[in-house]
Every structure is written in C-alpha cells, then in structure tokens.
Amino acid sequence: MRIVYSLIIEAAQIAVVLAVAPAFVGWVRMLKCRAQGRASAGILQPYRDLRRLFYKDVVLAGNASWIFRSAPYVAFGATVLAGAIIPVISTDLPLGLTADVIALVAVFAIARFFTALAGMDIGTAFGGMGSSREMMVASLAEPAMLMSVFTISLVAGSTTLSEMVRVITSGQFVFRPSMALALMAFVLIGIAETGRIPVDNPATHLELTMIHEAMVLEYSGRHLALIEWAGMIKLFLFASLGVALFVPWGIGGPHEVFMVPVAVVSLAIKLGIVGVCLVLVETRLAKMRIFQVPEFLGVAFILATLGMLSFFMLE
Amino acid sequence: MKDQSILKDALVAAFGDAAASVRVEGARPSIAAMFCVPVARFAEAGKVMKACDARLAAEWAVDETVFGGGFGIMALYGKGVELLLIECAVPHEAPVFPSLTGNYLAAWRFERQMRSLMGVESAGHPDARPWIKHEDWPPEAYPLRKAFDAKTRLARVQGEYKWVRAEGEGVYEIAVGPVHAGIIEPGHFRFQAVGEDIINLEERLGYVHKGIEKRFESMTWAAASRLAGRVSGDTTVAHATGYCTALEAAAGCEVPARAAWLRALLLERERIANHVGDIGAISNDAAFTFLLYQTAILRERLLRTNQAIFGHRLTMDIVMPGGVNADITLEAARVISGELTEFSAEFERLVAIYEETPSLEDRTCNAGVLAPPLAKEMGVVGIVARASNQPLDARVQQAYPPYDVIAPKLIRCGDGDVNARIQVRIDEVRESIRLIRAIIDGMPEGPLAVDCPAPRPGATGISVVEGWRGEIVWWVQAGPGSEINRVMVRDPSSVNWLALEQAIKGNIVPDFPLCNKSFNQSYSGNDL
Numbered sequence: 001m002r003i004v005y006s007l008i009i010e011a012a013q014i015a016v017v018l019a020v021a022p023a024f025v026g027w028v029r030m031l032k033c034r035a036q037g038r039a040s041a042g043i044l045q046p047y048r049d050l051r052r053l054f055y056k057d058v059v060l061a062g063n064a065s066w067i068f069r070s071a072p073y074v075a076f077g078a079t080v081l082a083g084a085i086i087p088v089i090s091t092d093l094p095l096g097l098t099a100d101v102i103a104l105v106a107v108f109a110i111a112r113f114f115t116a117l118a119g120m121d122i123g124t125a126f127g128g129m130g131s132s133r134e135m136m137v138a139s140l141a142e143p144a145m146l147m148s149v150f151t152i153s154l155v156a157g158s159t160t161l162s163e164m165v166r167v168i169t170s171g172q173f174v175f176r177p178s179m180a181l182a183l184m185a186f187v188l189i190g191i192a193e194t195g196r197i198p199v200d201n202p203a204t205h206l207e208l209t210m211i212h213e214a215m216v217l218e219y220s221g222r223h224l225a226l227i228e229w230a231g232m233i234k235l236f237l238f239a240s241l242g243v244a245l246f247v248p249w250g251i252g253g254p255h256e257v258f259m260v261p262v263a264v265v266s267l268a269i270k271l272g273i274v275g276v277c278l279v280l281v282e283t284r285l286a287k288m289r290i291f292q293v294p295e296f297l298g299v300a301f302i303l304a305t306l307g308m309l310s311f312f313m314l315e
Numbered sequence: 316m317k318d319q320s321i322l323k324d325a326l327v328a329a330f331g332d333a334a335a336s337v338r339v340e341g342a343r344p345s346i347a348a349m350f351c352v353p354v355a356r357f358a359e360a361g362k363v364m365k366a367c368d369a370r371l372a373a374e375w376a377v378d379e380t381v382f383g384g385g386f387g388i389m390a391l392y393g394k395g396v397e398l399l400l401i402e403c404a405v406p407h408e409a410p411v412f413p414s415l416t417g418n419y420l421a422a423w424r425f426e427r428q429m430r431s432l433m434g435v436e437s438a439g440h441p442d443a444r445p446w447i448k449h450e451d452w453p454p455e456a457y458p459l460r461k462a463f464d465a466k467t468r469l470a471r472v473q474g475e476y477k478w479v480r481a482e483g484e485g486v487y488e489i490a491v492g493p494v495h496a497g498i499i500e501p502g503h504f505r506f507q508a509v510g511e512d513i514i515n516l517e518e519r520l521g522y523v524h525k526g527i528e529k530r531f532e533s534m535t536w537a538a539a540s541r542l543a544g545r546v547s548g549d550t551t552v553a554h555a556t557g558y559c560t561a562l563e564a565a566a567g568c569e570v571p572a573r574a575a576w577l578r579a580l581l582l583e584r585e586r587i588a589n590h591v592g593d594i595g596a597i598s599n600d601a602a603f604t605f606l607l608y609q610t611a612i613l614r615e616r617l618l619r620t621n622q623a624i625f626g627h628r629l630t631m632d633i634v635m636p637g638g639v640n641a642d643i644t645l646e647a648a649r650v651i652s653g654e655l656t657e658f659s660a661e662f663e664r665l666v667a668i669y670e671e672t673p674s675l676e677d678r679t680c681n682a683g684v685l686a687p688p689l690a691k692e693m694g695v696v697g698i699v700a701r702a703s704n705q706p707l708d709a710r711v712q713q714a715y716p717p718y719d720v721i722a723p724k725l726i727r728c729g730d731g732d733v734n735a736r737i738q739v740r741i742d743e744v745r746e747s748i749r750l751i752r753a754i755i756d757g758m759p760e761g762p763l764a765v766d767c768p769a770p771r772p773g774a775t776g777i778s779v780v781e782g783w784r785g786e787i788v789w790w791v792q793a794g795p796g797s798e799i800n801r802v803m804v805r806d807p808s809s810v811n812w813l814a815l816e817q818a819i820k821g822n823i824v825p826d827f828p829l830c831n832k833s834f835n836q837s838y839s840g841n842d843l
Contacts, residue, residue, distance in 0.1 A: 032604075035605070036604055036605050036607075036608040036609070037608055037609060037612065038608050125487065125488065125489040125490065126489070128487075129489065129824070197602050198602070198674060201602040203604070204602065205496035205497045206496070206497070206600060206828040207491065207496060208489070208491065208824050208825055208827050208828055209600070209602075209825040209828055283604075283605050284605075284672070284674075285603075285672075285674045286598070286601040286602055286603040286672060286674040286675035286677070286678055287601055287602035287603075287674075287678070288674065288677070288678075289677070289678060289823070289825075289826065290511060290823065290825050291511070291823065
C-alpha cells in the first residue's frame, strides 16, 4: 500500500510539473504585459504556443546529425526527471531517494550539455555563439548553485531534498543567516540558469544578443516544442526548488494524503508571488553586458560561500 | 557675411581662371555656388576643400547626353553655412575622373555607387566592388544612364562579392541578414570576431534598391512629389519637402509663407514621433521593454492626431510642389497645442525613468562610441553627428523659413556613444515641442499653395532639409524639354551607415543591435 501511494504521488507530481509549468510562464508573461501597460494574451498562451509547435513540421538542416535530432528528447527527459526529484507537492517521492541535490545539478547539466552540443552540431555561427555563452554561464552558475544548496544541506544535515524539506519544516522556524545568504545566492543563480533578465532575455528577436535562444535557433516543430516546454519546466522547477528549500511549509510529508490539496494551493500561492517578484525585477532592469555575467555569478558564489561560513561560525 | 564664402574664395585662390563659376540655371539664387573645374583637377579641388575643413556632403553623376555632353560629376561641399558645388565634365567614351577618396572617406561609397549605377570610373578608388547593384545584375548594365531603358528586363547573372576576411586563430565570421528576425528592412552585416570582440564589421546594403532615381525620370514634376515622399517612409515629410524645395528653386517658385510654416509643423511632428519611437526601441535592445511600449503609446497618439487632422498617420502627400494641400483650423491648432502639453508631461516622466535606470545607462554609456574627430573625418550628419559634437543642423545653418524666425537651438553632445544619441534625441524632442508651439503661435495667414511651373530647360535646383535623421540633400535638373532629367537624393543614411562600421569596432557582438538601433539609419533611403 505504501509503495502504491508513493507511486501515485510521484506520478501526480510529474503530471503537475508537466501541466502547470506553461501556466507559470503564462502568469509571468501576463504580469509582464500589465507592468508594461499593455493587454496580455492571457495565462493560457504558452499552451497554445506548444500546441501550435507540435502541429508544425520539423525542418532539419541537411547536415543535422543524431545529436541534433535527439537533443530535444534528452533535454526534455532530463528536465522532467529533475521534476521527479524535487519535492514540489510532496516529499514522498520514490525517485527523490535515488538522487540528491548533487545529482539534481548534474541532471540539469545533462540537459544543458546536449542542448549546447546540438547548438554546435549544425555549424551556424549563432548556434556556436549561443553554446559558448551558455557554457560560460553554466561553468560559473553550477559551482555557485552547489555552494548554495550545500549550505542548506549543512543546516538540514542531508543532501537529499526530501530530507532537507522534512528537517526544515519539522522544527520551529529559526532565522538563520546562512539560509538568508544562500537564498540570495540562489535567486541570482536561478535568474542566470533560467535565462531571465538581466542575464538573458527570453523574449528577444535579436540573434546577436541571445544566450539560450541562440543555441536552439535552428529548431522547429515538435523539437522546438519540447525545448520550449523543457525551458518552461526548468523555470517552474527553479521556482519550486527555491520554494522547497527556503519556504517549504505546506509541502506534504510521507503518507499525508490530506496535505496534497493544501500543498497544491500553497504551491500556487507561493509561485504566484515568485512570479510577481520575477516580473518586478525584469521590468525594472535592463539586460547586463555579457561580460558582467561572470561578476554577477561571482557575487552569487561569494554569497553562497558566506552562507556556508556563517553556518560554521554562527550556528 | 565673410564666412559664407570661405570655400569659394579658397577655390578661386587656388584655381584662378581654371575654376569657372557656373551660373546655376534656376530662377532663384541657389543656396550653393557652383564652379566647374577641369577633370584632371577634380581631386585637387577636393584637396583645397579639405584644407578649408569642409565636408563632402554628396557626390553624384549626371548623364548629360541629352544636352549633347558626356557625364557631369558633381561634388557638394559644406562648411558652416556655406555650400559649394564643384562640377567636372567627363566625356561619354572615357568616363573617368580622379577619385576623392584620398581626401574624403564619405566619397568611398558615393563613388562605388556612381560606378555601379552610372558607369563612371573613379581613378584611384581603392575598392573595385559594386555598391547597391548586386552581382546578379550584369556588371555593364548601368541603369542611371540615359541609354538604359527603365523597362529593360535583364538576365540574371552569377557573381561573387568579395568580403573583407580576417584570418587567424580563433577568428570566426558571423553573417547576419539580409532578412532579420524583427520587422525591419533588409541589410546584411558580416562580422569578423574573436570570441565576443568585433574586429571588423562590413555592411552590405542594396537589398531594397528600387530604382527610385531612375523612376523619377519618367514622371512629371508634380506627380514626382508623391514618389519623393516614399524614399523612406518614416521621413516622408522631410523628403517631400526636400524634393519640392529643390524643384521650387529650379522653377523659381516662391512658396507662400503659410505653406512653409505648415511644412515645418509637419516636419517637427515627424521628428518627435520618430525620436520618441527610437528612444523606446533602443531601450528595448537592452531588454528594457517597458520604455518601448510606453513610447509606442506616445508615438501612436501623435499619429492618430495626424490621422484626425491631416487625414494620414504619417502625413504623406501633404507637401506638394508650390506649397501644401492641407491646412489647420484654429480648432486643430488648439488640439495640437493641448496634445503637446499632455505629451510633454508624459515624455518627461519617461525620460526620468530612463535616467533613473542605471542598468540601462550602463549599457548605453560607452557603447558604440563614434569619437568626434572620426565623426568629422567621415562627414556624418544629423543626430549621429550632433551626438559626436559636430555642429551640424540644416535648420540652423540654412535657416530656411520659418526657421529664420523661430530659431531652433543647435543640440549637441560630446560623448558619441549610444547614450549621447539618446540624449540628443531627448533634447531635440523638447526643442521640437517648443518649435511647434512657436509655429502655431506665429503661423502667418495666406494661401496654401501657388502654381509651381516647370523649370526652364537645363535649370537645376538644390535643397537641404533637416529631416529627423539629419541633413537630406536633393538636386533636380530639368531636361531640354523641361522634363525631369535627373533627380539625386542623398539621405543621411548614405553617409552615416559607413560610420556605424567604425563605431562598432572594439565593441562586443551582443552590443551591436543596441549600437545599430542608436544610429537607426534607413535602408530604403540608402538603397534608393
């Protein structure tokens, strides 16, 4: 019975991740339109975009290899796998026990690695440019990300996400400077990892300025749909991961069936607030020069390191 | 008055009798004195001009076979308020003249274009590649020659354009365009980059070559003003005014005062609408989308008022030879003034947002710097020139009516970067608001238009108008039957595009769109 319940929760969570991620992106875009003083296409527009892309034919370059054709599936698969590990609505995830935060970072890295390979596969200048920029961002974001989650691991005494959530929610709320510093670092990393302003502009049409979009410029049809969907899931997961690590209250524990509706509602509220914050940042900031991204991520790394140091010194 | 004849005096001093003063055929004194020099000394005249610190405003060729001559090569120089036209005649069978490129960078593309389209050879030009005319045209087809029938259908040929290449470890090439992702005109940009650093940018234009100059030659003088208004759609008032003023100079037609004031009203409204749109568009290229949509709202309001008062959003086809064909009532004047008050308040709010967003200014400051000495050397005009501290504004220097009365302020900024080009636009919007108020207050009564006769055979007319991008030069020439023999258009883009290649050097690849947008030159106006 236990196992069945866990499997149902696991399946439900994956379904939520797949289904709700476009709505979160739609929510962000809708708020952004409002903030800029224009009418929006509504929260459902990303679903329509995905449907349109799935209906379209794939146009492949003549010299596209198996890497280019398989990368969307690898990236999508890896991102969904990450969605099975992060406790979004419940900590009762069988897959969560098999992979900890280090594995989570690696799972995201697999998706990125294949997308970057695919960017170079066709041989266009934009693809190579996007891949090199993406790897530059990744090489700085990943260590900072590890530092940030390690700080929380120290607090929780575990690197397993479910365990971390359980420990943080079980005791009294204590304000921990290490957590505050790790949160600040995590926000900066999240912005860079998900390609948001001021690091990258997901809505631009200017190929020369793109980071992530330049890599996937050659994709079309269902391939593009998968990549876009994976991107939406990634944004959703980073928001959920931030929520799970720093404000985990509301996430269901093992066998807490009654908690599932509560978890869904609290997730919606928390993500709604995350969306508002994201839009405020994106509306008030211009994109930075690309060579300031290392400084930006350097700050994130230092904040995460300070968080870790403050844990040893203060807690 | 002495500074109005520095160039003329210098030329006369250097050439003596060899430079023959040509009486410009036209009923009105031309704004540019004209001299004819021997072919062999054409470049030397350029050197004399260079020594006087003059800029090369335009260079073009005329097929004068209809008058029994060969080709006329014309160079227009400018310094301060003075304009000087130097011509040399080359025979039809050997159309070669000495290149001005030794002294003037701006001559580079003028002369490539003259060779491509008119088939006149500039001896000593370092670049033998065609310009505007692409390689699927036969190299010997010269569409601007009189012998070339505009209805000719040419067979497509194959050819290769030799790009400037950089070689070496880590150098790679990025080809952008001609079809771009945004809704803009076509143009090709070829970057040579090492990592993210641009070591060279080469532009290739001509994708919107429509044969406008040739098309003029089969039109009537009156009908041609509609075509002039379509040289570059966002500059329709300035181009139509430029054409009409040149024609009126050739025909000796005095435009009624009210018409001149109405033209200026439309011109300043065009300037505001484009500048405001540009400020938003530049910000958008740094991913600051908020300003794009806010300025788009401001621009849209202006265009809707245009539609309500003048019947056209961009006020096309209102300027016509002899005057204008639309008037403003007292009620309309009130609407325009009232709108300006609202506009001004809203505009200042957006300017404050621009100035209080450090992340945006961090992108615009020190990006795409066109250093003032280089700007002077390249002979750039308009906002690009003024943002690089060049005191160039045809409204100030030529002071054609009504600018002689309402006296626009010359706006300048010395930094030459993207921010400077935004600041110049901001200040010009403020100044144009003041000018529109002055125009509405001081608008004289009177007729809107007079009949503009056809110019006498052989008559020429030149005009200089400050459009929103900068100085626009038009030159018209009547043929033996008083018909249009040649119309030359020099959009500011023809000189400013070249400067973009220089301004981008040393910048990084992802900053190009921002720099390019801050120039915002016209493809259509350049390709013609």
